[in-house]
Each structure stands twice: as structure tokens, then as C-alpha cells.
Amino acid sequence: MKWSEDADRALKKVPFFVRKKVKKKVEDFVKQKKKNLVELSDVNELKKKFLSKGGMEKVIKGYEIATCFGGDGCPNLANPGTMLAKDIEKIFEKENILLFLKENVKEDLKFHHEFRVALSDCPNACSRPQIVDIGIIGAVLPGIFDEACTLCSTCVDACNENAVTLDEDKERPVIDHGLCLMCARCIRACPTGTIREKEKGFRVMLGGRLGRHPRLAMEVSGLFSHNEVLQIIKKCLKFYKKKSKQGQRFSHILSSVDQIMGDR
Ligand code: SF4
Ligand code: SF4
Ligand code: SF4
CATH class of the missing domain: 1.10.8.550 (Proto-chlorophyllide reductase 57 kD subunit B)
Structure with a gap:
């Protein structure tokens, strides 16, 4: 517009x-x-x-789902969350978070009461998933396949995390998964297909916020499918509705991801 x-x-x-x-x-x-x-x-x-008076309350939806611009052709895109965002919205509508807030918050509702979700289509995290209640990052786990490696080093140069090295004796790349952010840059860079996509999914982080006492969200270890992310979100909302009093933010009642993921 x-x-x-x-x-x-x-x-x-x-x-x-x-x-x-x-x-x-x-x-x-x-x-x-x-x-x-x-x-x-x-x-x-x-x-x-x-x-x-009460003006802000009229436009409060109870939740916010922010996305990045990956789907509009960003070259860094790892895994697009467009469909996931739509399905997350359905869950929030079904759970009627707005009604929950209206019943629990004694004052006029304000934007800071809203439950916030942010999706980014790659680990560059432009929609800032680390500072919202639930952050989601599109990710691709790189794998090493049988195709011959030419030791060209393109994958090493492509990785900003220094997660790729080359074993010159075996003529194979080596990925340090402790450093890897699953951004897919090495996959796009490799001309031979030696490094390719092994699994596509989403990273999930919980309980971030800004405000007077900011905190970065805590990452749930692993790579999750579309449906697994939806299940985690349902668990988060169940926990939130059970524990939140008078508009307490999710991040204020969550001290560890095990409170959500404990029974996995
Ligand atoms: S998060 Fe990644 S895919 Fe999304 S707009 Fe930023 S750089 Fe592009
Ligand atoms: S996926 Fe990204 S972070 Fe992981 S090894 Fe490849 S380039 Fe490095
Ligand atoms: S894995 Fe691919 S990009 Fe990396 S050195 Fe081998 S051929 Fe080059």
C-alpha cells in the first residue's frame, strides 16, 4: 500500500x-x-x-503472529513458515486467547498483554523470534552424502559458523553439529551434492520477552516438523491458560522448557 x-x-x-x-x-x-x-x-x-479510553482494547486480538519476508524471495530462506503461521493462527482462534485475557485481566487490555509468536524462515531471525513468547525458525539439517567431494572449500567459505571443515585424507567434509545453525548455506554452495539436505523442519524457542526485565527465549533442542511445532504450541497454550493470572505473560510463568517438553 x-x-x-x-x-x-x-x-x-x-x-x-x-x-x-x-x-x-x-x-x-x-x-x-x-x-x-x-x-x-x-x-x-x-x-x-x-x-x-478503551480505544486500544478495540483493536487487541489477544495474540500476534509475526513473520519475516522469506517467502517473498529472500535468498537466505531455509524453510518457509507461511503454512505453519496459518495453522498456528487457527490454534489461537480456537483457544480464544482474547476471551481468556478479557476474563483474566482486570484493566483495559493493552498490546503488552498479547501472546506473541514470531516465525523466521532462516536463522538470520529477522522477525526476532528470540524476544517473543514462542519463536520459530525455519531450518535445514545438512547431511553428507556419497557423491565425491572435490575439496573445493566452497562449503567451508559459505559457513559463517565455522561448522564445516574438510578431511583431506578421506576427501570428505565434516560438519560440527554443535556449531551448525541449520541455515542451509553450505547445501546451496556445494556444487557436487556431497552436502545436501538431510532433514527440513523448525527450531523452536520459548519464553522470550523485552520490557523491564528482558530475556532471550530458551531453545528446545531438536528440529521439529510442522505438526510437532503445532503440538508444542498447543502444550504452551494449555500451560499458559492454567498458570497465567491477571494477564501474566507466558515468559514470566515459564522458567524452563521442560515445563512444556517434560513428557516428550
Ligand atoms: S529471517 Fe532469513 S529468510 Fe527471513 S527475511 Fe530474514 S534473512 Fe530472509
Ligand atoms: S547449515 Fe549453515 S551453519 Fe550449518 S554447517 Fe551449513 S552453512 Fe554452517
Ligand atoms: S562438500 Fe561440496 S562444497 Fe564442500 S568441498 Fe566438497 S565439493 Fe566443495
């Missing part, structure tokens, strides 16, 4: 960490008016609505 110059200037004054969210809210608001240009008057009108 197009933005007029003065509307765009107003958007640039919004703190960077909420700018994307504000941009989406304004564009949704303008779409409802059947317009395709955002003007300063639209920005000001929405701002006024937000600041009026």
Missing part, C-alpha cells in the same frame, strides 16, 4: 520495535475505508482512536 510523504514521516517517528505493527494496523484501517493510499489524516485518526 502507498503512503503519502507526511504519513510516511509520521510512521518513521514511531519507535522501530513497534513500527511494523503500527504500519500494519494503519494499513488495515485504511483498507477498511476502501482506500489504497495512507494519508496523514488516517494516521492521526487511528492515533486518536487508540488514545481514547
Whole structure:
């Protein structure tokens, strides 16, 4: 959607960490008016609505699912989470998180009460999955296959984590999975197919937040399939609904991933 110059200037004054969210809210608001240009008057009108008593509550959905731009052709894309995001949204709608918040929070609902999920299609993590309640990263586990290795070193150069070395005697690459972030760069780089995709899935991290007491999310070890991620999310919401009182954030009631994954 197009933005007029003065509307765009107003958007640039919004703190960077909420700018994307504000941009989406304004564009949704303008779409409802059947317009395709955002003007300063639209920005000001929405701002006024937000600041009026109970104004923010009217646009609170109870949860937010942020995604990166990997699906739009990003060359770094490892595993796209587009379909996963849609299925996660269905779970949140079914669980009616908004009603849960309305019943539990005594004050007007604000954005900070919302349950936040972020999906990134590669470990570059542009949608910042480390600082939300549930973070998901598209990932590819590299494997070493029978095709002859020419010892060209392209895979070594491609890996920013120094996770690939070459065994010159055996003429084979070696991957240190303790260092590997599953970004797929070495797979894309290898011209012979010696390093190829072994498994595709998602990394999952839980309990991150910003605010007064920020914390990075804790990673659940492993690589998870689409359906396994959905199961983890269902467990997280069950735990959240059971333990959260008066709008406590998921990250404040979760001290270890074992509280969610204990019975796996
Ligand atoms: S997280 Fe990765 S795939 Fe997504 S936009 Fe950023 S670099 Fe591209
Ligand atoms: S997948 Fe990425 S991090 Fe892992 S070895 Fe390959 S290039 Fe390195
Ligand atoms: S694994 Fe592939 S990229 Fe790496 S050295 Fe061998 S042929 Fe080159």
C-alpha cells in the first residue's frame, strides 16, 4: 500500500520495535475505508482512536503472529513458515486467547498483554523470534552424502559458523553439529551434492520477552516438523491458560522448557 510523504514521516517517528505493527494496523484501517493510499489524516485518526479510553482494547486480538519476508524471495530462506503461521493462527482462534485475557485481566487490555509468536524462515531471525513468547525458525539439517567431494572449500567459505571443515585424507567434509545453525548455506554452495539436505523442519524457542526485565527465549533442542511445532504450541497454550493470572505473560510463568517438553 502507498503512503503519502507526511504519513510516511509520521510512521518513521514511531519507535522501530513497534513500527511494523503500527504500519500494519494503519494499513488495515485504511483498507477498511476502501482506500489504497495512507494519508496523514488516517494516521492521526487511528492515533486518536487508540488514545481514547478503551480505544486500544478495540483493536487487541489477544495474540500476534509475526513473520519475516522469506517467502517473498529472500535468498537466505531455509524453510518457509507461511503454512505453519496459518495453522498456528487457527490454534489461537480456537483457544480464544482474547476471551481468556478479557476474563483474566482486570484493566483495559493493552498490546503488552498479547501472546506473541514470531516465525523466521532462516536463522538470520529477522522477525526476532528470540524476544517473543514462542519463536520459530525455519531450518535445514545438512547431511553428507556419497557423491565425491572435490575439496573445493566452497562449503567451508559459505559457513559463517565455522561448522564445516574438510578431511583431506578421506576427501570428505565434516560438519560440527554443535556449531551448525541449520541455515542451509553450505547445501546451496556445494556444487557436487556431497552436502545436501538431510532433514527440513523448525527450531523452536520459548519464553522470550523485552520490557523491564528482558530475556532471550530458551531453545528446545531438536528440529521439529510442522505438526510437532503445532503440538508444542498447543502444550504452551494449555500451560499458559492454567498458570497465567491477571494477564501474566507466558515468559514470566515459564522458567524452563521442560515445563512444556517434560513428557516428550
Ligand atoms: S529471517 Fe532469513 S529468510 Fe527471513 S527475511 Fe530474514 S534473512 Fe530472509
Ligand atoms: S547449515 Fe549453515 S551453519 Fe550449518 S554447517 Fe551449513 S552453512 Fe554452517
Ligand atoms: S562438500 Fe561440496 S562444497 Fe564442500 S568441498 Fe566438497 S565439493 Fe566443495
